[in-house]
Amino acid sequence: DFAKIDHHRTLRTGFPEVIWGPGKTPKQIVQIMLKMQESFQRDNQIRPIIATRIDPAVFDQLKKQIPELEYYSVPKICLLKTGSLPQKKGKIGIISAGTADIPVAEEAALTAELCGFSVERLWDVGVAGIHRLFSHRELLSQLQVLIVVAGMEGALPSVVAGMVDSPVIAVPTSIGYGASFEGVAPLLTMLNSCAPGIGVVNIDNGFGAAILAGQILRT
Amino acid sequence: DFAKIDHHRTLRTGFPEVIWGPGKTPKQIVQIMLKMQESFQRDNQIRPIIATRIDPAVFDQLKKQIPELEYYSVPKICLLKTGSLPQKKGKIGIISAGTADIPVAEEAALTAELCGFSVERLWDVGVAGIHRLFSHRELLSQLQVLIVVAGMEGALPSVVAGMVDSPVIAVPTSIGYGASFEGVAPLLTMLNSCAPGIGVVNIDNGFGAAILAGQILRT
Amino acid sequence: DFAKIDHHRTLRTGFPEVIWGPGKTPKQIVQIMLKMQESFQRDNQIRPIIATRIDPAVFDQLKKQIPELEYYSVPKICLLKTGSLPQKKGKIGIISAGTADIPVAEEAALTAELCGFSVERLWDVGVAGIHRLFSHRELLSQLQVLIVVAGMEGALPSVVAGMVDSPVIAVPTSIGYGASFEGVAPLLTMLNSCAPGIGVVNIDNGFGAAILAGQILRT
Amino acid sequence: DFAKIDHHRTLRTGFPEVIWGPGKTPKQIVQIMLKMQESFQRDNQIRPIIATRIDPAVFDQLKKQIPELEYYSVPKICLLKTGSLPQKKGKIGIISAGTADIPVAEEAALTAELCGFSVERLWDVGVAGIHRLFSHRELLSQLQVLIVVAGMEGALPSVVAGMVDSPVIAVPTSIGYGASFEGVAPLLTMLNSCAPGIGVVNIDNGFGAAILAGQILRT
Amino acid sequence: DFAKIDHHRTLRTGFPEVIWGPGKTPKQIVQIMLKMQESFQRDNQIRPIIATRIDPAVFDQLKKQIPELEYYSVPKICLLKTGSLPQKKGKIGIISAGTADIPVAEEAALTAELCGFSVERLWDVGVAGIHRLFSHRELLSQLQVLIVVAGMEGALPSVVAGMVDSPVIAVPTSIGYGASFEGVAPLLTMLNSCAPGIGVVNIDNGFGAAILAGQILRT
Amino acid sequence: DFAKIDHHRTLRTGFPEVIWGPGKTPKQIVQIMLKMQESFQRDNQIRPIIATRIDPAVFDQLKKQIPELEYYSVPKICLLKTGSLPQKKGKIGIISAGTADIPVAEEAALTAELCGFSVERLWDVGVAGIHRLFSHRELLSQLQVLIVVAGMEGALPSVVAGMVDSPVIAVPTSIGYGASFEGVAPLLTMLNSCAPGIGVVNIDNGFGAAILAGQILRT
Amino acid sequence: DFAKIDHHRTLRTGFPEVIWGPGKTPKQIVQIMLKMQESFQRDNQIRPIIATRIDPAVFDQLKKQIPELEYYSVPKICLLKTGSLPQKKGKIGIISAGTADIPVAEEAALTAELCGFSVERLWDVGVAGIHRLFSHRELLSQLQVLIVVAGMEGALPSVVAGMVDSPVIAVPTSIGYGASFEGVAPLLTMLNSCAPGIGVVNIDNGFGAAILAGQILRT
Amino acid sequence: DFAKIDHHRTLRTGFPEVIWGPGKTPKQIVQIMLKMQESFQRDNQIRPIIATRIDPAVFDQLKKQIPELEYYSVPKICLLKTGSLPQKKGKIGIISAGTADIPVAEEAALTAELCGFSVERLWDVGVAGIHRLFSHRELLSQLQVLIVVAGMEGALPSVVAGMVDSPVIAVPTSIGYGASFEGVAPLLTMLNSCAPGIGVVNIDNGFGAAILAGQILRT
Ligand SMILES: Nc1ncnc2c1ncn2[C@@H]1O[C@H](COP(=O)(O)O)[C@@H](O)[C@H]1O
């Protein structure tokens, strides 16, 4: 009785049920997944159950108990595909400043896709070579919501928000060293953006960015 | 030539032109306002020009140069009402945790109204007496976007986001003392919310929250 | 002579003697335990001796020297059950926001039980789904002291303190990532709670919360 | 409608109704006080209404509207004495480390007295001359709860908690300079106390300490 | 004898002698200026003596003692123009992100000019409307060193450094609010820039940036 | 009874009695001074009574009650010269990095002199022109203890400690701006000095440095 | 398509192409290197391709795919020597405060050499024994740019900048413990230097310092 | 040529030569030790050479090259006993608050002994049971200098300094968890001590404390 599952909210929002992995034992994760699956089956609902932040070694242990589990190693997401959600309207652009930000950007991208949204990925277009971003100007204007993922100086969301009219969700990453302070530097950059219309989520929180993007598209 | 005005963006987004007051001399603010007004008139556009974070003493100086200026003392916003923007669809809920958070909440509310959106105000419903929020459950579910403003422990957005399915914009305020560290405490609370679907803006940034809400409603 | 034992205080307070494990070698822990046991026997006192924050590998080494040692792996507590303390009056409620906070919550719960108090456990009732907490409203009102354990945004103690009239002890945990800063975020949240009547202890300090709860019940 | 009053809780807890002054206009404070007074009268209840953190200049403005208001200048508390609460059992010791901590200690003392508790004051017994504290050893043992107020290095609660068996509430103050960082130093000292049984409240929060003490005595 | 003047260095470097105003009494500033002037005259050297961070009220007091003093109110620089330095080769570009950053940018510009360098000013070209910067691409490529001044998110130096091949000196300003933490946010942004070739100076240190630019041009 | 005076310690240590001014009302300071004077007279002891951190306006109020009070405006020390202490052996060098650090350096110097020690003052010999320090090499070697006062980068104590064999007491000052963070930068510099044999005191704590120097000379 | 290569900038600046290793998989690094090599060959350009911050174990994996890769274990740089850049004019001095700072200093030195610059290395001349630096006074005056690398108290750049007239680039390192806070202490020291003419780069960023030095020499 | 040895200072001060281990390769440590030994032999001086912060695995490697090396595992000090220094006058008391602080306290104790001073060790007398300290009152008064080592709340030096008249050197340790922030909490406590006459050294810096104590005794 260590976890109180709330699948009514899941049904109502039309999103998958998501377990946050860290701090849970593999045994607890398995039990929560099975309990969720059972609830969904009881209600005759088919939808994906996912667990985030799962290390490969933890996945191996989960897989022994639930053989049909799938694993996405870049975003470290683990999926129990009891069913998939219907495709939804609107397209979410996901932009990463560098190659090293891709794991966080993929957490956002995969979550959004599992929620039923179309996703456009644009990797490694950071501000140090701003023309890389500008060559995709047209593409950007066709996307309804943008998730911009950046570590180090975290300046990309400001530039993007100055170019488009759609809402921008900024995700700072812990990529960097020294005075990046595990993501504090890009977090502050994003909160202080002089371009209005940016909502910031926690450092490395690709998942939360995707859910917010989904809620915006449903508005 | 100390300010490069960019009214094309203003026209395209359908929002008013906004000047951030701090660090500018009254003389600079007046010059920027008049230059904007001129540009709009040249393009045959009628829209409000606003300046935020204007202290009463600064307003008195501005008023001498531009007699038709209006002042809203709670949100410290100053308005040159060359015209108003057409009413837009959708309703934005603005919720404050305490009475002392109202100036920031009003900055959001007035900005949203000047952008053409309808606004629902809900003041003083902080988590220490959570039934005050619960008695407005139905109202909350009818609003398309929610801006939740809170200082001190800043827990309100988490609770609200767990109750609704619409996007929540969280605004930490600098209200509090001691370990609130001028708004750092509620900022961290909001970034760490375990309810996904929350976008955070800078401390006391009611203005930015309103613009983000407006962009979401336009999506 | 590296540790000055003070078992008079232990006797006077009616609590068990507790060794804080970190930074001590296994050899030192064994020596302290045996010296305590000896003092108690000399004084004809029977009471438990416990060591906290003991990793499994350390326990294995201790066990070789003191074969009757027991180990509780979730709270990482190690017990030398020379005797148990008499059952005391009053019931302590221990509430965790998430599943991942359970190890800290269990440190509090087991400590309280070894002190002779009854404990009511309530796990995974965090603010993102506040109805989970509300369904236990009645139960809460029957508990004399509440220990509320939460990581991430740490908002639960504020909500609980607004619902009950008994003292609330808030324990921030280091569970979370990014801007939780190893528990700083919930610590600040709890210190800034707008609900008065909350006493805060150190991050992850389930032990200290239990002792404070015990002292309150003895008042 | 800027403040949602909740006097049922006040009635239930037996404490006075308290308004936190900062960030409210004098006009708002007056309106809240009168609305509270009205509610109490409607329910035929007589109890004090207090506002904390009221500067003398603000008090002068309030007094013009509510002539019967009283002012305590050391703790900066403002009282509308519609009635007083019945004397309650138990005695709260309030200890200050230095002379400069007295305003915070008095906030605690007066709040406790207005709640109906007896209070014992012990000023200027900081750890740099620890014999000053020791000469009151006997007195300390007769108090049910202790509120210990200290700035600068904030070491006093640890020493006190090692001397008594009753619960200790630690209040860090912003008194000091340089590396005291407006009270952060004593706050950390208190959170890290190696004497268990200490609950910490926010910097300068004498009020919250008194309410917690009151709740403990009612337990 | 409270100040040890070192005018040999001044002579050798070809820069003016500069007094840092804060923390000095007007009397001390006057004495230092006169002592410097005397040394220069003794050595038959004619060069400007400047004091930075001088508030208008302090200037008024200095002016009474040294009537030929001049004052630049935007950068708060005070000048004793015993002579001017010969014009030097090379042009320094000084770029500000916003209008409110101008005082710091002017501290850099005036210092550079008093050192004998030509200066190109480019104000209000922040990243939120990046086309404003791009329209000056050609101009930028003709400048030997660039000083980029920005507050709030401080992203401008990264973008500039990605556009040019000359050294970039980044100056964070304390302009902003909330999570800008008096300039910490742009400072971190600049230190973490993913565009290499950027040297950062202290928050608001326009003076230091100008001296570094001058030393680079002399290399 | 708001202050517990402890003049036995004062007698024993041979130092003057010192009142820390901030946070005390003028009335309290006067009462403490008179009570101290009385105790000394009762014990037939003649020694100075001093109060530190006294602003001129506060001194004016104190002077009205105790007309024989003297004031030192640079270190903001206020002296009741009931008698002076016998001259002690040993000489304390007090070194300031800049002119703006003199108030703190003078707090140390005057305190040391009032304790009966000889003092050698050396002002404005900071590391940016290290030859200024080197020209006093011989003098430095004749001093038994050195107090080194520095703000901004705070590097002076490291250099001094590498030149002499006597103990060095480092005093960081809050002089500086931006990333000096009110003295945090020089504090950290001093704590991290790679020259061993440096003891650090609080930011701006000239008084504490002098007392430590005095205790060292008495050793 | 995870990395957008921009070799035109590389060609234009005359520097090598550099990959930042952390956060990239070995496979990604290999792919980027080969893609770069291909682009250079296509344009008939011969220049080195380097990857920084490569651990030995990662190098072993890269070497399997690109057998001609070379490895410099002290600065952890990995080199694909498709060609070398022409020797450039000017000499860069690289100075380390301690032996433990050498890896960062070598990152700067090797990067500068691969860019075609001559380098003078001066190791272990920290401020605690300042005569070690002074014995190289003449050498210092012959270098066009100085890179000064220091951890712990980070005071060396201030002293060096006071001795020379050339630009100084300061590199704080994470060497130290306790209050060095992983390089924050020397970073603050360097930003607060009272010697003007210092540009600071990120903690441990030897690479960035070398590129800035190169750009200065090209000016 | 990576290390510039300065054994003249060593000879002059009468202390051993000390190598700080972290960040140096075993090979570098061996080379420095041998070079030092050689210099001493050349000058016909016999004195110990020590290296601090040496992990057991590093010691094993050093031992292979210098078989006569000795190792002290608690303080992690490695000794090349080419000779010992003459016994010096004065006794240093070394006091630890807890058992877990012993490694740091032993670093101080062994360093002091290798410098030729007598040492009195007093372990585990922290403030939570202050009578443990008081029972050694007499002993304390016979020691010329006191080194007080404490982690967690770090209050012990304040209490000790209030009891004795000799200089107190305070050493914060990184022992603790949560809000101790790796020793920041006791560091701040010690810097803010209201007992004057305390000099603070870096977190865990037992070595520096011993050298400072030695310099005081030589004064
Ligand atoms: N990677 C993630 N980052 C942030 N929040 C997450 C992540 N994965 C899941 N969550 C949230 O954590 C909640 C589940 O937490 P729990 O009940 O502890 O498994 C979900 O409802 C999600 O909102």
Ligand SMILES: Nc1ncnc2c1ncn2[C@@H]1O[C@H](COP(=O)(O)O)[C@@H](O)[C@H]1O
């Ligand atoms: N898990 C814990 N967290 C905080 N304090 C603890 C913990 N376990 C034991 N302690 C305290 O540490 C004291 C023992 O410390 P020590 O003498 O170092 O073993 C006990 O008296 C307890 O008050």
Ligand SMILES: Nc1ncnc2c1ncn2[C@@H]1O[C@H](COP(=O)(O)O)[C@@H](O)[C@H]1O
């Ligand atoms: N300027 C100062 N800085 C630090 N401590 C001081 C200062 N002046 C006085 N003190 C200390 O504060 C103590 C007096 O504090 P109080 O009892 O509050 O007046 C004295 O015994 C001194 O040790």
Ligand SMILES: Nc1ncnc2c1ncn2[C@@H]1O[C@H](COP(=O)(O)O)[C@@H](O)[C@H]1O
């Ligand atoms: N050690 C380093 N420290 C800082 N920046 C670096 C380092 N190595 C490479 N870089 C920068 O990182 C950029 C490449 O980043 P990426 O595209 O992620 O490989 C290069 O253009 C360099 O400017």
Ligand SMILES: [Mg+2]
């Ligand atoms: Mg890249």
Ligand SMILES: [Mg+2]
């Ligand atoms: Mg309220």
Ligand SMILES: [Mg+2]
């Ligand atoms: Mg959960």
Ligand SMILES: [Mg+2]
């Ligand atoms: Mg006192």
Ligand SMILES: [Mg+2]
């Ligand atoms: Mg602008």
Ligand SMILES: [Mg+2]
């Ligand atoms: Mg000077």
Ligand SMILES: [Mg+2]
């Ligand atoms: Mg060295």
Ligand SMILES: [Mg+2]
């Ligand atoms: Mg102990």
